[in-house]
Amino acid sequence: MAFPTRHNDAPIGIFDSGVGGLSVLRHIQAQLPHEHLLYFADTAFAPYGGKPENVLIERVLGIGAFLVSRGAKALVVACNTATIAAVRILREHYPDMPIVGVEPGLKPGAAATRNGLVGVLATERTLAGEKFLLLRDQIVAATGARFLLQPCVGLADQIEFGEPGAPALDAMLERYIAPLLAQGADTLVLGCTHYPLVQASIEAVVRRHTDVEVALIDTGDAVARQLARLLDASKLLRGAGGQPSGLSGFTTASGEALRASFNTLLGQDPSVHEVEISLPQPGSTAQHI
Template sequence: MACLGVFDSGLGGLTVVREIQRLLPSLPLIYIGDSLHAPYGSRSEDEICQLSLAQAEFLLAQGCTALVIACNTATAAAAKTLREHFPLVPIIGMEPAVKPAAAATKSGIVGVLATVGTLQSARFAALLDRFAAEITVLTRSCPGWVEAVEAGAFETPETVSLLQREVEPLLAAGADTLVLGCTHFPALRPTLQALVGPEVTLIDTGVAVACRVAEQVAASREDAGSLTLFTSGTPTVFSHSARAILGVEWLPMALPLVWKDGRLENA
């Protein structure tokens, strides 16, 4: 039976899980939200690689047959390493949606909202070289956005102020398309769309990743579908925000994990 493992630095990857469940409702999913170390964007590449390897090992030990790195920063830092360590396991990563944004923009100006780790990565530079030659790409590193999502503060006045600070310079420069280049950011989409107006297009890669999963993982029609949540953070806080992101009234409580000697263990 196929089982998909998904991990991210906290809650953000659940925006990807949401799209996978819409497309493959019968696919069993196991999710790790490493809230203890969120956000990954300010951490070194070596540290992100070690965190990612430990989460991949834990998920494979739970019986997962494929993995999604539901984090742009972790994909940039660790995807190559994970594929070298687990050559027989399908591993699907994330990257900012520069290509569809380039196709969508009418003004020729695109804003990319992401973490420092993503924006400074060689992977992002390669995306710009491949798909952004004929457009102008402006970037913002969005400090505080991940923390707002982790706290479940999706539409507080403080969060609106954080969003305004980053998007207003992009809009003033003529950007008509904004890329949500961190998996946490789609959780802020309703607030962000209300702020920028309907004429500005918001793009993320959750649907594209779900389609990629459908290509590589065969979900049986006989499976009932399930979602098991693990977190290195506080299970009650994590579960409350997870329900909001997934749009459900009830979820089983997230199971606690602890880091011990660089490995993940059940608490």
Template sequence: MPSNAPIGVFDSGLGGLSVLQAVRALLPHESLIYVADSRYAPYGERPDAFIEQRSLAIGRWLREHGAKAFVVACNTATAHGVAALRADDAWPVVGVEPGIKPAAATSRSGVIGVLATAATLRSARFANLLARHTAQGQRFLCQPGHGLVERIEAGDVDSPAVMALLDKYIAPMIAEGADTLVLGCTHYPFLIPAIQQQFGTALTLIDTGAAIARQLQRRLEDADLAAPAISGANAGASGSIQLFTTANAMALQTMADRLMPDAPAASGSTDATGELDLSATSGTVSRHPTAPRVATVEIAETAPQAAAGLALP
């Protein structure tokens, strides 16, 4: 795999853009392919086996389209799919998990709130993570964030309805003595301004985006896959970004424009007709003329043998 190949980044929807932004900040010369599986969001309300199957399907699609590494920018997909993805050790796979360790180190009261999806909170992976720190004396107040991902997917991060949900979920944690809140879903960093508006400085907020980017950097360097710095006439230029979604292209475009308005689109990603030319065997892609950097892609379901946890083809 060439070192100048792109990195694949995947989430159940728009939340992984918070991770994409962190990766972009640390590794600006790397090219990125982002897939938002918004057709099936939120994963937190889906069965565990379904989450694993979608993770494998998107991993296979990214491999087919040249990705050299894979960032599972979704806590729920990491909890239920990353082990199967790592069965193929031919490429680095970086997952995401709630920032329990930094929260435990940060909290002064020893009471820590965790806001995450129901699927993340019920996973064995999360239970093991929590047990390691509960044994050290911290108390964790775990709350499923029902309804928040759907609001964010619709572009709503500060409406009265969102504020009411935040008050419902977070105020009881503060009443119990929590001074730190783990944002256990990559969608939730988009709610940081609303949380701060609602609760002021009562909570230290833990977001793991920067830590994920650093882990990716280490894995790329260890595998000798880090892209070389761009030199010559284009010295200082950034790598390209391609954005794909299985649902509403405009929702992804709007959020991407808000976070990364100057990000360059991939050169040569369209043909003369404006159709994206991906030569995909597992799905079809159509271009939205009003969303020049986002395309809708249909990604086929994972083959039964992959869903069972075997190596990806």
């Protein structure tokens, strides 16, 4: 599929069902400080977890087309659910473009554990995904690690729409994390990009239940490193010269809410635009307004 000619100064498009992808964006900013970034929060269509796979595929293609139309030279699918459902098809649409997805950090979790017990916090769809289960089985065979899978129903939504530190969030974290610690997990994989945004609250729950050091695995750093490798291989890294790096936000919901999330979570105040993405018709790519 044809798309605009890419160049070093072009931006990187990053998208998620909401603000969870900001946990990935901050790693990208840390490792690639000179890059221009576009962040797309599909909050009006969230949560992704309950949507049929074919609908998610169409949605991802629509957002991808939106970001490419704005000059993106690379795409980061900063959502585990969207990655599992659609990253392969997105790559088929843009075969020459660097595209990075996210997945629960099972491999780093297996490397970090001392006793072989790794708790995995993720959405139901992620934990039931064929790609996830295949990866788990491969790592179990290679390392002997045991993965304790904990579906966290409603947690991403609570982080997205709830108040930081609210009792409802703390109760939910307690309900999902305590059983993993009781089974002896010494490593917790944060298998949704929303979860690192409340890492301090997760650490507080861990401290209430064990004196043992528990490693928390956030895969945002690995995503940023892989993006850097792909950009370098494609000779698309932006150098330090020229204009300072820029950041723009797009959302299918409230621009004011996304702007507040940028400020609260990252201490940044980029321009934010409200947009609409319509599902593509059969045989087309996407439409946007």
